[in-house]
Amino acid sequence: MKKSKIAVIGSGFAGLSAASLLGQAGYDVTVFEKNDQPGGRARTWEQDGFRFDMGPSWYWMPDVFENFFKRFGHSATDFYHLQRLNPSYRVYWGAGDYTDIPAGIPELKELFEQIEPGSGQKLEEFLIQARFKYETGMGDFVYRPSHSVREYADLKLLKASFKLQMFTSMRSHIRKFFSHPKIIKLLEFPVLFLGGTAKNTPALYSLMNYADLALGTWYPMGGMNEIVKAMTEIARSQGVRIELNAEVQKIIADQGRATGVQTGKGTFEFDFIISNADYQHSEQTLLAPRFRHYSASYWDKRTMSPSSLLFFVGLNKKVKNLKHHNLFFDEDFEKHSEEIYQQPAWPEKPLFYVCCPSKTDPSVAPPEGENLFFLIPVAPGLTDTPEIREKYFNLLMHRIETITGENISGSIIVKRSYAINDFINDYHSFKGNAYGLANTLLQTAFLKPKLRSRKVDNLLFTGQLTIPGPGVPPAIISGQVAAAEAIKIIEGQAG
Numbered sequence: 001m002k003k004s005k006i007a008v009i010g011s012g013f014a015g016l017s018a019a020s021l022l023g024q025a026g027y028d029v030t031v032f033e034k035n036d037q038p039g040g041r042a043r044t045w046e047q048d049g050f051r052f053d054m055g056p057s058w059y060w061m062p063d064v065f066e067n068f069f070k071r072f073g074h075s076a077t078d079f080y081h082l083q084r085l086n087p088s089y090r091v092y093w094g095a096g097d098y099t100d101i102p103a104g105i106p107e108l109k110e111l112f113e114q115i116e117p118g119s120g121q122k123l124e125e126f127l128i129q130a131r132f133k134y135e136t137g138m139g140d141f142v143y144r145p146s147h148s149v150r151e152y153a154d155l156k157l158l159k160a161s162f163k164l165q166m167f168t169s170m171r172s173h174i175r176k177f178f179s180h181p182k183i184i185k186l187l188e189f190p191v192l193f194l195g196g197t198a199k200n201t202p203a204l205y206s207l208m209n210y211a212d213l214a215l216g217t218w219y220p221m222g223g224m225n226e227i228v229k230a231m232t233e234i235a236r237s238q239g240v241r242i243e244l245n246a247e248v249q250k251i252i253a254d255q256g257r258a259t260g261v262q263t264g265k266g267t268f269e270f271d272f273i274i275s276n277a278d279y280q281h282s283e284q285t286l287l288a289p290r291f292r293h294y295s296a297s298y299w300d301k302r303t304m305s306p307s308s309l310l311f312f313v314g315l316n317k318k319v320k321n322l323k324h325h326n327l328f329f330d331e332d333f334e335k336h337s338e339e340i341y342q343q344p345a346w347p348e349k350p351l352f353y354v355c356c357p358s359k360t361d362p363s364v365a366p367p368e369g370e371n372l373f374f375l376i377p378v379a380p381g382l383t384d385t386p387e388i389r390e391k392y393f394n395l396l397m398h399r400i401e402t403i404t405g406e407n408i409s410g411s412i413i414v415k416r417s418y419a420i421n422d423f424i425n426d427y428h429s430f431k432g433n434a435y436g437l438a439n440t441l442l443q444t445a446f447l448k449p450k451l452r453s454r455k456v457d458n459l460l461f462t463g464q465l466t467i468p469g470p471g472v473p474p475a476i477i478s479g480q481v482a483a484a485e486a487i488k489i490i491e492g493q494a495g
């Protein structure tokens with residue numbers, strides 16, 4: 001029997017995941033990638049001996065990566081060495097005032113107890129609940145294709161739903177356990193940086209706190225792009241072809257079926273298509289209007305995760321007062337959150353994050369240099385100009401030097417900015433978002449944009465704008481779910 005030909009648009013984590021599994025299942029798979037290297041946002045940029053990860057920098061949920069590699073008879077250790085970070089990260093509250101977050105639960109309980117007496121035991125109770133959510137959510141919930149609410153109507157999940165706390169906010173859930181502002185900020189930060197506000201995000205997402213505090217923060221030596229290299233190697237070992245510099249300009253469809261894709265290199269026929277390109281771009285630009293399920297106004301009404309203003313900085317010296325991951329919470333948490341979600345604007349006094357991977361990995365910087373990655377979460381869709389970027393760079397330099405006591409600005413030998421316009425130009429990212437949809441209740445599970453096209457029988461979408469949501473592990477899972485659905489549809493049509 002002739003093998004079905006499948007096109008995967010985009011080589012982000014979801015695209016590589018789906019392509020690998022479809023190749024393993026015996027299909028003829030081609031991945032079309034717009035840019036000159038695979039990985040989507042997880043690309044790298046190199047200059048003068050510095051190698052920068054341009055996108056994700058946190059390695060959480062190591063079990064998700066391990067489960068993916070296991071499907072091909074591998075382990076993550078076959079491709080890269082994982083280093084657990086201890087401390088997991090540092091939080092700066094102000095000049096000379098910081099907290100290092102330890103890697104062990106006993107040490108965490110002791111830290112919490114020091115900050116707020118009685119909170120050590122409460123942390124244990126909090127993490128027991130968070131573990132249940134993680135094991136239920138990441139073990140079952142996220143692997144459902146979420147075509148309709150009926151998928152969640154089984155007795156087991158209905159019983160679990162009360163413990164999952166879908167209708168309780170992260171804000172109220174955390175405050176039932178803790179009252180000290182430092183602890184509250186520690187537990188709310190994954191929500192702000194990964195797409196939501198604690199007020200509007202279901203307490204289900206305390207599973208992220210379990211991933212953070214219990215499962216730990218890791219780093220693949222060589223950088224996050226080592227994951228991309230590993231997944232690319234697996235895809236190619238399954239017979240998948242990856243075409244770089246091959247932007248898909250159109251999904252060709254007729255009579256409710258996709259027949260191929262058009263690129264700058266020509267038109268190619270396929271039996272099935274999975275798009276890992278930005279969902280809004282895939283539907284509103286690549287498809288003809290009669291094949292679009294969602295309207296332009298639908299997309300405009302979605303609550304998007306933040307975009308980011310990024311700076312990649314190389315120093316000609318070492319710094320003492322930074323760890324691998326550093327969070328700067330010296331300004332008003334709520335005010336910055338409002339400037340992202342309630343009243344979108346460039347933040348007046350932003351929170352920010354600094355990654356210094358050369359603290360762990362000497363390969364990412366020259367011997368006497370330091371590799372720094374700055375990130376300010378900002379509202380998507382803002383006006384993005386060189387002048388605005390430079391204003392915030394100067395603000396960051398003043399803040400980091402004041403808070404850490406390190407002279408940064410006088411030692412810069414490499415500098416590059418990246419922001420909203422770049423996300424749009426490089427990834428066709430809707431409004432320049434960095435992480436997809438915000439994790440609000442009305443954008444969870446079957447309430448997200450559908451995995452399966454309603455108007456094109458053999459077209460699926462995958463990635464951070466559909467199920468299960470933003471982040472590297474969810475993207476890998478999204479590709480797995482899309483591959484399983486594609487196989488089910490193809491086999492059903494053949495039968």
